[in-house]
Amino acid sequence: MNAEATPCDEVLETLRLHAKRITEPKRAVVQVLVDAHEHLTAEEITQRAQVLRGDVSPSTVYRILEELEDLSLAVHSHAGHAAAVYHLTGQSHGHVTCESCHVTFEVSSDSFNRLARELMDTLGFELDRHHVALSGLCAHCRATIH
Amino acid sequence: MNAEATPCDEVLETLRLHAKRITEPKRAVVQVLVDAHEHLTAEEITQRAQVLRGDVSPSTVYRILEELEDLSLAVHSHAGHAAAVYHLTGQSHGHVTCESCHVTFEVSSDSFNRLARELMDTLGFELDRHHVALSGLCAHCRATIH
DNA sequence: GTCAGTGCAAACGGTTTGCATGTTT
DNA sequence: AAACATGCAAACCGTTTGCACTGAC
Numbered sequence: 001m002n003a004e005a006t007p008c009d010e011v012l013e014t015l016r017l018h019a020k021r022i023t024e025p026k027r028a029v030v031q032v033l034v035d036a037h038e039h040l041t042a043e044e045i046t047q048r049a050q051v052l053r054g055d056v057s058p059s060t061v062y063r064i065l066e067e068l069e070d071l072s073l074a075v076h077s078h079a080g081h082a083a084a085v086y087h088l089t090g091q092s093h094g095h096v097t098c099e100s101c102h103v104t105f106e107v108s109s110d111s112f113n114r115l116a117r118e119l120m121d122t123l124g125f126e127l128d129r130h131h132v133a134l135s136g137l138c139a140h141c142r143a144t145i146h
Numbered sequence: 147m148n149a150e151a152t153p154c155d156e157v158l159e160t161l162r163l164h165a166k167r168i169t170e171p172k173r174a175v176v177q178v179l180v181d182a183h184e185h186l187t188a189e190e191i192t193q194r195a196q197v198l199r200g201d202v203s204p205s206t207v208y209r210i211l212e213e214l215e216d217l218s219l220a221v222h223s224h225a226g227h228a229a230a231v232y233h234l235t236g237q238s239h240g241h242v243t244c245e246s247c248h249v250t251f252e253v254s255s256d257s258f259n260r261l262a263r264e265l266m267d268t269l270g271f272e273l274d275r276h277h278v279a280l281s282g283l284c285a286h287c288r289a290t291i292h
Numbered sequence: 293g294t295c296a297g298t299g300c301a302a303a304c305g306g307t308t309t310g311c312a313t314g315t316t317t
Numbered sequence: 318a319a320a321c322a323t324g325c326a327a328a329c330c331g332t333t334t335g336c337a338c339t340g341a342c
Contacts, residue, residue, distance in 0.1 A: 021296060021341050057299050062332065078224055083331055096271055105269060115261045123251060124285025125242055134280070139270025167316050169322060203324050208307065229306060
């Protein structure tokens with residue numbers, strides 16, 4: 001129960017602890033990720049960071065995202081054909097993406113855990129549930145298309 | 147129990163039935179896919195088709211693969227960062243890909259079915275098990291790395 | 293003052309497309 | 318002959334990289 005810093009500060013503090021420098025573009029990107037409740041592409045992150053700070057280049061965003069991933073502060077996953085989506089690490093969960101409207105849902109770990117256990121038992125395969133999203137059709141698109 | 151045509155002929159016959167023309171590049175690509183027991187990238191398919199036929203362009207291979215997919219004769223899936231892999235449709239199965247050695251395994255439908263049912267029940271989400279591969283570490287790489 | 297971090301522009305890999313030519317029907 | 322399929326080259330999109338410069342420490 002200590003006076004909690006903002007989630008944004010927590011991430012920046014972790015960077016500091018790893019001898020990373022705190023720069024304006026980093027503040028902006030972290031802020032965007034903290035504020036985002038969806039999963040964002042690098043391009044979306046860039047655009048939003050530019051709103052906050054004006055002039056953040058895409059390459060910088062990619063470098064910052066890579067740094068955050070190295071420190072396990074963020075992860076990305078691949079959703080079908082589209083660009084990768086990034087988000088800060090929270091509780092463990094999987095992803096499913098709608099092929100039609102491209103919305104990405106998080107799915108509780110429980111749903112994946114059974115499959116993960118089965119893969120381990122049968123193939124000795126260790127599932128990384130973050131990294132690749134399953135795809136299919138969301139309820140809305142299914143109703144619309146069929 | 148009729149005298150069975152080769153799998154290759156079956157695919158070509160299906161093309162014919164859909165008023166598609168049977169060309170040398172198509173024969174080569176279909177032959178490659180029939181012979182392949184792994185999942186191949188478009189580039190690998192192109193290379194092997196060129197061995198069979200000399201001079202098949204990558205763009206033609208992509209167009210043929212698209213045609214096969216339109217007719218549900220083939221599917222592709224995305225494995226982590228790498229290029230998409232293609233294969234002819236057989237029994238329904240899912241994919242898991244090793245992040246380290248990039249081998250793709252097929253996983254029996256049963257393993258995915260439970261997850262699929264759960265996604266349908268909880269989100270109304272219809273899983274397309276073909277389209278995106280889950281990733282993780284295969285038994286061999288796990289043993290090597292850890 | 294040093295070095296990590298930045299912006300820019302160019303390169304990259306996988307895939308798609310426009311167009312003139314060739315081949316199947 | 319007509320329609321479709323092909324090869325080539327150029328475009329495309331998401332991402333990465335080389336480099337000179339800036340700004341955090």
